[in-house]
Amino acid sequence: MRWIWIDAFVEFVSGERASAVKNVTLAEEHLRDHFPGYPVMPASLIIEGMAQTAGILVGEARGFAENVILAKIRTAEFDDYAVPGDQLRYDAVIESLDERAAATSGTVLKNGKPIGRVDLIFSHVNQADRPADMPDHNFVFTGQFMNLLTAFRSQGGSGGDQPDGR
Amino acid sequence: MAPSRDELFTQIRDVLGDALGVDEEEVVPEATLQGDLGAESIDFLDIVFRLEKAFSIKIPKGELFPDDILNNPEYVQDDRMTPAGLDKLKATVPHADFSEFEKSPYLSKMPDLFTVNTIVNYVESKLAAA
Numbered sequence: 001m002r003w004i005w006i007d008a009f010v011e012f013v014s015g016e017r018a019s020a021v022k023n024v025t026l027a028e029e030h031l032r033d034h035f036p037g038y039p040v041m042p043a044s045l046i047i048e049g050m051a052q053t054a055g056i057l058v059g060e061a062r063g064f065a066e067n068v069i070l071a072k073i074r075t076a077e078f079d080d081y082a083v084p085g086d087q088l089r090y091d092a093v094i095e096s097l098d099e100r101a102a103a104t105s106g107t108v109l110k111n112g113k114p115i116g117r118v119d120l121i122f123s124h125v126n127q128a129d130r131p132a133d134m135p136d137h138n139f140v141f142t143g144q145f146m147n148l149l150t151a152f153r154s155q156g157g158s159g160g161d162q163p164d165g166r
Numbered sequence: 167m168a169p170s171r172d173e174l175f176t177q178i179r180d181v182l183g184d185a186l187g188v189d190e191e192e193v194v195p196e197a198t199l200q201g202d203l204g205a206e207s208i209d210f211l212d213i214v215f216r217l218e219k220a221f222s223i224k225i226p227k228g229e230l231f232p233d234d235i236l237n238n239p240e241y242v243q244d245d246r247m248t249p250a251g252l253d254k255l256k257a258t259v260p261h262a263d264f265s266e267f268e269k270s271p272y273l274s275k276m277p278d279l280f281t282v283n284t285i286v287n288y289v290e291s292k293l294a295a296a
Contacts, residue, residue, distance in 0.1 A: 071211075074184075095219070096218060099227070101211045103212070123211070
């Protein structure tokens with residue numbers, strides 16, 4: 001399974017906000033067990049979808065110079081379930097951003113209706129201060145994430161820069 | 167007009183309550199952020215971001231919570247602050263109360279410098295300078 005929980009960007013304003021969509025499908029393996037006979041998108045994966053949306057937004061804002069690591073879930077509140085056939089939309093906004101970290105706020109919508117809020121903090125790990133056991137390259141922004149921005153731009157969107165050849 | 171000390175405390179209590187997920191009655195002036203309120207390292211950044219928003223201030227790296235001093239062997243030896251280190255720390259975080267720490271400046275005691283009051287002092291000085 002590829003660890004990617006957003007299907008496409010639908011909006012991307014560099015350094016400000018981004019929106020991505022995720023179509024929930026019955027083909028997703030985990031929905032067989034979560035729950036048997038009653039498939040529901042796990043809330044943890046909704047948080048991950050927001051983290052991927054917001055993380056790419058944060059990474060792009062600083063030219064993908066650092067690895068952007070999800071460090072804290074400030075808020076995660078959900079009022080409704082998402083089931084196969086639903087489309088989730090993650091609206092992420094940068095609240096704070098500096099060389100150390102970033103804070104984002106986010107709204108989760110199901111078929112256009114708000115159903116949750118996910119606010120996150122990301123830590124920036126650059127090459128100079130990376131822990132010894134961390135890879136020496138940008139391991140967060142690899143092909144699968146960057147392809148999302150490429151696809152968005154190829155459809156006429158603008159605002160996202162690519163990292164330097166990774 | 168600058169907010170009163172009580173008004174500042176109330177706002178900072180709300181910020182810390184949100185950042186650390188603690189009840190407001192736990193956020194008393196002498197409570198230590200780590201020991202009493204359970205703050206972890208990323209929470210300090212969260213607190214910095216929330217304070218910046220709440221008070222429309224900019225908190226430069228290392229100003230509220232020092233981060234470079236501890237890695238300097240001139241300032242820290244055998245898990246203890248050297249006199250030069252203590253002077254440097256006092257100059258860097260003048261908003262903290264050093265009266266207990268300087269009697270026995272072991273690194274393990276350093277988190278106790280960062281209390282709710284330390285934050286209130288810092289924001290107060292920051293707003294006064296603005």
